[in-house]
Amino acid sequence: MGKTAFIFPGQGAQFVGMGKDFYDNFSVAREVFDIADESLGKYISKLCFEGPDEELVKTENTQPAILATSIAIYKALQQEGVDFEYAAGLSLGEYTALVSANALELEEALPLVQKRGKLMQEAVPLGKGGMxxxxxLEKDKVxxxxxxxxxxGxxxxxxxxxxxxxVISGERDVLKLAAEEAKKLGAKKIVFLPVSAPFHCSLLQPAGExxxxxxxxxxxxxxxxxxxANVDAKPIKDKEEVPPRLIRQVSNSVLWCDSVNTMIDNGVDTFVEVGPGKSLTGFVKRTAKARGVQVNxxxxxxxxDFKEACEFLSREG
Structure with missing residues (x-):
């Protein structure tokens, strides 16, 4: 009997309209958005459901918006009796994972990630950094x-x-040079990401502090x-380990591929991406395929998606 992992998306997965159908159909989801509006003193729910996109993409809005949407969906799953043994989240998603595992209270996590977004944004002047x-291209070539x-630089x-x-991150000019070198070494494609700061590199150490x-x-x-955890791809043993890992995570590499492998090594064979977007699902598939392992x-x-997942998971469960 395999185990189930819930994985939670990070910044970039957001879209206008996210979470609205859960808000309309589940009182537990509605509660999450109400808590979000209350704890942030603004209508984050309206931003999720109606946009505008240029406000939703601001880091300090995106982070609590994705967290709220993912937890709203998670609460609806929980209500249907669907749960997990393992959790992980990409960058911001790690906070969602910690909320789902009871380590952080939702009403404290929301203002915390909003603040995190602000600090990450302020660490480097706008336009100076990128990803x-x-x-x-293989790791050693990158x-x-x-x-x-x-x-x-x-x-x-x-x-x-x-x-x-x-994904590489740093000062914009140096990033372009590194991209050129990667192409020479055989990279198929370089995609410059629409982000406002160079996340997960040493430029963000002041934000971590x-x-x-x-x-x-x-x-x-x-x-x-x-x-x-993102920073070492190891299970968090106790609550004392949470803050140091979240601090390091701001300016360190996210070891997502290794995290997926850790879960597979621990018997996880079903990965459920809970929240907007589906890029993590793609990463899991490619990681499992490279190992020759079958996962759901x-x-x-x-x-x-919710109805399909509930059917599948209740069959498997």
Whole structure:
């Protein structure tokens, strides 16, 4: 009997209209959005359901908006008797995973991620940093490309998403040079990401330091589920480990591929992406395929997905 992992998306997965069908159909989901509006003192629900997009994409709005939507869907699943043994989330999604595992209270997590978004944004002047996905190039080759340009400034690996997809982050000019080098080494494609800051690189260390102060104000509970952390791809053993890992996560690489492998090694064979978008599902499929392992993947960002997933999981369960 395999285990189930719930995986939670990060920034970039948002879309206008997300969570609306859950809000309309589930009182537990409505409650989540009500808590979000109350704890942030503004209509985050309206931003999720109606936009405008240019407001929703602002980091300090995106982060609580995705967290609220993912937890609203999670609460609806819980109500249907569907639950998980393992959880992980990409970057911001790690906070959602911690809420789902009872380590963070929703009403404290929402203002915390809003603040996190602000701090990450303020760490580097707008337009100075960026991120790019390098497609079709192995890890050591991406590292080689970075080494060739590191004398010009900061560029580092931000995300190990899955085999053949690595995200680099840093100062915009140096990022472009690294992208050129990656192409010379055989990268199939470079995609510059529509983000407002160079997340998960050392330029964001000041944001991590400031986040440390914010985390001191937040109550952290014992985890009632296993959460695999981004920074080391290992299960968080107890609540004392939560703040240091969240602080490091801001300026360190996200080891997503390794996190998926950790869950597979621990008997997880069903991965359910809970929240907007479906990129994590794609990363899981490619990671499992590279290992020659069979896994089930589901993603839930609307009511139709939800019904299908509930049917599948109750059959499997």
């Amino acid at each position: 790019a996905a390098v497609l079709g 590292e080689e490309a970075i080494n060739k340009v590191k004398d010009f 900061v560029v580092e690996i931000a995300n190990y998403n899955c085999p053949g997809q690595i 400031r986040l440390k102060e914010e985390l001191k104000k937040v109550k952290i509970n014992d985890l009632n589920k296993v959460v695999v 993947t589901l993603n839930i960002s609307n009511i139709d």
